[in-house]
Amino acid sequence: MDRVRYLVETAREVAHIPEAGRRAAVERWLLEYAALNVHLDVIQAVVVAEQLARRYGYWAITDERSWDRLCRVPLRTELEWSLDGVYPADFARPISTPGPRDGEVELFLPEDVPGAPLDERSELVGHRDVAAPEVPVPDFMDFADCVGERERAMLGKIVEVHGLVRWEVDLPGGLPCQLDFEDPEETEIYGGEIYFHLNISPFAANRGVMGMVLQLTAELMVLYLLGVLEDPGDVEPDAREWASPLELELAAWLAGRRLRLDARTGPVAAGWLMDPHLPAPEELRWALVFDVAEAVEGTLLGHRYQVND
Structure with a gap:
């Protein structure tokens, strides 16, 4: 089964939880597990977390005080356990997650x-290093008062996908930031054409540059x-028409959170996260x-992202 199929099946399992409070708990558990366990990629972490929710029991994951403990229970392959001289039992119930080349990896509690x-x-x-630049990139020292060296390296990664983060005073409608394709x-300096800009208003810098x-x-x-x-087409694309x-x-x-950035949560997400008993709208596409x-995450760390076939 390929990675996308794993993800879609996991999202379907969550959507089919009939009781609203239980579904809300599972949704938040998936987010927390994926946020903490960056040794797994996002899709692997989510697939693992959904199986663990069923394994631990929904009653266990409804208590957020147990999340730190449950999120850090080691999961290892049979080979990794064998290095400690122990082996999964015949009755073991493996946790399956997508592996390389559309394969499957079995992990054991x-x-x-x-x-x-x-x-x-x-x-x-904790903090993972940002990959070294593949093309010449700006030093973004004009952002130095707002973000640190690691964050400026992430801005350089956007250059590698033909984008450029810049200050822009005159944004329409008083927007704090804007994705601009116009x-x-x-440029020969940055390895080719800049196709889009991430415009940040200096008047909104107190909201947090990295959040924007x-x-x-x-x-x-x-x-x-x-x-x-x-x-x-002829009209500048707007993500808010698609999500x-x-x-x-x-x-x-x-x-x-996976990048360990101190970034402000958007107001809609913050409102939803504050109510642990509120499930996401049914139309939300997990x-x-x-x-x-x-x-x-892959873009800002410098891992080239490829669409899954």
């Missing part, structure tokens, strides 16, 4: 491995993943949210 320590907890991965520019960069990158990835950029504010903001929020989050 300590409770399925006789002799494994049941109280072990994995250390969470002003492409030819995450938002605009999520908008870009929605347009890319849904094929809108392949034939944009809801909650879908866009949750994707940006999840990517920001598969799109997670796919976009993975694309945003």
